[in-house]
Amino acid sequence: MDDQTRMLTGLTGLGGLSQPDVGDPDSVRKQQSLGQPQQDIGDILQQIMAITDESLDEAQARKHALNCHRMKPALFSVLCEIKEKTVLSIRGVQEEDPPDPQIMRLDNMLLAEGVSGPEKGGGSAAAAAAAAAAGGSPTDSSIEHSDYRAKLAQIRQIYHSELEKYEQACSEFTNHVMNLLREQSRTRPISPKEIERMVAIIHRKFSSIQMQLKQSTCEAVMILRSRFLDARRKRRNFNKQATEVLNEYFYSHLSNPYPSEEAKEELAKKCGITVSQVSNWFGNKRIRYKKNIGKFQEEANLYAVKTAVDAANVSAQASQANSPATPNSGSPGSNSFSHAGDTYLGQRSLNGEGLNFTPSLQLQVCKEDSCRVDGVDPHGANSWQDTTNPPSVTSPPGPPGSVHSDTSN
DNA sequence: ATGTATGATTTGGT
């Protein structure tokens, strides 16, 4: 600090660079004569050259000696003169600094990703987790992306702390250089303009470092994105139990395999998957079942038996089982799905039991199913299979046509 | 290595 104030006072005298003596009033005070005046200048120059090789203390001492040298004012004025002549050539250079398009692109991206700019949603991992947990009806995205958000928040934090570090370093360095220049301005002429320029140069350097930071942050975000968001596409099979639950529901609601929102939520909960995954599953299942009913017969029968057994158990336990709308097989112990399809379920189970599903009859069973349903809701209930497949009830589609007849024969 | 199964996404329709 001491140094700094001293240098600042030194700088104030800098306004009139052409005035030789303004540099340092002290210098006049202590004049240690050094013998021959002629050799002095060479001497001084030599000392200047050598100054970098010396230790700090030595340099400091030397500097002081130089400042106090009686020839110093003269040298200073000479330097000022030279500078006056050359400064024009230096001046014309540059100045304009158009905003780098690349850095603007990076900035925009960081802003878009929520890395820079105002805190959005989850500024910290904790906040993100809280946000994910808070959503009363946990939307899929908040669950699926909470991890992503947490990681993003981490990147954000690192980015900001790094940025802050850079900014601090930049201002520290700028200060240092300015002080240095002010200090030097006592022995050589330095205009404020030049200091300004130097500062600008430093800022440019640091901003290029910042750009690197931004770039690597962008890269990190991209990688994160591809790892998490695009990983949506990465498929993990559901566990066996989940598939079982879904299949049970599907085959026990074969007439109308369109679970309501509540049913989906229930299924999702049971299976440990998201509602949209349930929707996906049913979408896929419907289309694939419809496309090749024959292929799914075995499975259908399996679940039919299962539900039948469950239903039997339920009815056995509750001796009043005959009552209206049904033993729900979707979940052996609990009647979670109370929808239109349930009536069908009851029938289907009976159906399964009655026909006993010998392989040769499998297809028959299928047909029976459809018909049976039709009995309940003749053309409405099973229409989901008929839309593009009018005859599907009696003869499953496509190449299976022949296959089908084979099996049924 | 190859074929099939399967969860996810896209597209187009209502």
Added chain:
DNA sequence: ACCAAATCATACAT
């Protein structure tokens, strides 16, 4: 918003 259908991309079985 939901669905069917087609498609993609990976998991899994062979």
